[in-house]
Amino acid sequence: MGSFLKRRFIKRQAVVTAFIFTLLLFVPILSHLIASAPDTINASAAFAAEKKEAVESPAAKKEEKSKVEYPPAPKLKEKDYPRIKSMNSRISVWILAQIHLFFAAFVLAVPIFVLVIEGVGKATGDERYDHMAHEFIKVSMTAFSLTATSGGILVFMLIAFYPDFMKYLASVFGSVMIIYAMLFLAESIFLYIYYYGWDNMRYGFRKWVHLTLGLMLNVSGMTIMVLGNSLATFMMAPSGVDASGVFTGHVWEAIRGPLWNALNLHRFIANIAYGGSVVGAYAAYKFLSAKSKEERAHYDWMGYTANIIAISALLPLPFAGYWLTAEIYAYSQTMGITLMGGAFAWLFITQAVLIGALFLSANYYLWCGMERIKGSERYTKYVKYIAAVIVICFLVWFTPHSLIKTPIEEKAIGTHHSLLGPLGLMPAKNSAVNIMILFTFLSFTLYKRSSKITTAAWAKSGVAAEIAIFAVGIVNIIALGIYSYMVTSNIKVGMSVPQVFTTLSIIIAISIIESRMFKNAKSTGDIEWGKMPARSQYALLLLAVSFTWLMGLMGYVRSAIRQHWHVNSIMRDSSPDAFTPTIGYAANVVSISTILFMLLVIFVFWLAQFAAKKQEA
């Protein structure tokens, strides 16, 4: 009874909160109405006056009146930056922005796949999906309030440390900022109703309402993300302003900068992979501390699903990354070279280590997962070859190609690797990435096959076709890579396109053959969920830790290639922190942010558990 009342209470609370939030949504609309009211009166007065004098058209007059004068970007001096004793402005803002992004990316990603899983549950009628979706969203509920809190602190810090910059940014993006805040309200409303209304809207027509709410939740979340991205891309590649930073008045031009869409796509995909990996870590923890067999089976399945989500998003990620880089080059060759060939060349070696860790742990988890499937013995013998290929690809990617910016850096880096030189060049790396992706896909295909025996009569030729496609594709990728060495660098960059195309074609073709071939397949027996070695769970953990850290590192480089500019080439950073830090320095800040983030997550789970215990008692 008590708990029932409690639930009712929570529900009522949610409805009241939602109501207040909805009212708040009207604030900008109301303010606009109020502000334009005297204007309308004036305009009609002017209209009346003009009717007598017939001088100017009222429309022109009104337009002149509503024309705002935008300021140019200010030129700051060091003293324009408020200092707070014993606090470093840039590091404080950096850490908070990073923690905010960690939470935000997670909160953005989870509803995406929750909605998909819920939809799958609805389509298949399998209740387990619905349960799992519900549990996923529960994990993100607590993260949601921390997203808001960290965002709030971040904004205050930005205003405290960089008031002139924020003022300038508001002169261009003021309207976007307000819409952003309002959308956040909308998102919370949808999230609250979506979560608390889960059981209530479980069946029948109500389920459709619930799914629609989930869609709205995602729409508002996505809009928030792309609006936030527009600020970041404006700082890197400003648009919608003239050379001195005076805003043209068309906010859409400012939003739709040259890097915007590429960043949107890369972040969208990366967020899903990241969200999947964090949920996977949660499931791993639950699995390892599970007491009963059922519990273990449940969390094994949850971890498996989370890992599939993470891998599916991981596969296209390098392509999105290259697109983003290509757009950066197209916008400014100086910036592109700073990114890939200047002081940051070594950062991409670090990135390669991380991505290698991601691919290897995801694959390792799949290989362990074969143990729970009867019939997988047929395929386990291939694992060692796949592992070898992935490791070789990783090493090629990892091979440094030292690109040098200034004589000073030349000394610090040394010159090319004499022996491994060609392997360190872009074509080899592109080929390696593509092959690594294909072999991960192969792991996944074998995993899926483990539990099935095909009944298709043409299975033999099907497999032969698959092998042929795979082999020809790999040869094609390598040939394209070798050919790239013989052409000028302009064309070289273009060579990655057919490589990517090859990879995608192979994945699509084999997926189609597989699904046909195993359409009416015999099962080798049930998958024994929960029959999973503990070490596999550490692969899930490594996936999450690496992802979190990588995200911080890449966020750093995105920001750092602006160098000493707040807004590239328009507003200079004149603060003492304008220098570009070394990678080690950045790595330390990223590690601190990651640890703080993990502590917060643990704290939140601890709170949740604490509350749950209390409720039971």
Add this chain to the structure above:
Amino acid sequence: MQTFLKISIFAVIALLGYTLFANVGIPQVRPAPPPAEEETIGAMSMDQYIVLGKKIFEGKGTCTLCHNPVLGGRAPNLVNMHNTSEERLKDPRYKGKAKTGEEYLRESMMNPSAYVVAGFGKAWTNDTESPMPQISGPAVGLKPAEINAVIAHLQTKDGGKATVPLPTGADAAPAPAAAEAAAPPAPAKTAEEALGKYACGACHKIGAFAGAVGPDLTKIGAKRDESYLRRAILDPNADIAQGFPAGVMPQDFGNKMTAKELEMLVKFLKAQKG
């Protein structure tokens, strides 16, 4: 609880591993500090001007990011520019406004797309658009006097003659600097002043300067004795500091310095122990 501890330790070890790799597994490249916002260029000799041009070319101008023979392929290598610049004007594709080699070089920087070296244009523009940034534009922001210094460097580095006018110091804030240049320069009173007078800081990290063409001199006193230092200034090519090119450091300090200035500098350098 035990599980919790185990996975926490695992996560922290993974993080430590990455942090360690980023700190010691790769060389720590210290990116160039932000360029000074307003550098005033006082009056100077053509030799000093050329040195300044080289410094801008490798530093603030960001030119070596693309014009770098080690990397190749990104941009033309800028060799023999005193001749190349004249030849460009005769190219039938040339549609710019320059009449002399000097003007061509200036135009290349102020309006890179006026003439695009074949094969180096932006992709798909058929060499009508240059990927090179406008050097006087906000991103790099070189002043006219700085652009002239770079032109002087480009013209002379492979044996040509500099044709640019010397800076008058008109855009330098303190007027005395210009007046000083007309009269024979007064001897420096302190070592720090001598460093500024002979522009050692343009190439060396020393005192308040952060030049990077030559070796860092902030710890030189710990390594070298006074006679070595004296010789390094009077006859730079006698010993070449490891990893640095010969013939870059001016050879004529011996003719320009007073004995007192030389001794002050040597003492000052000897005292630099880090």
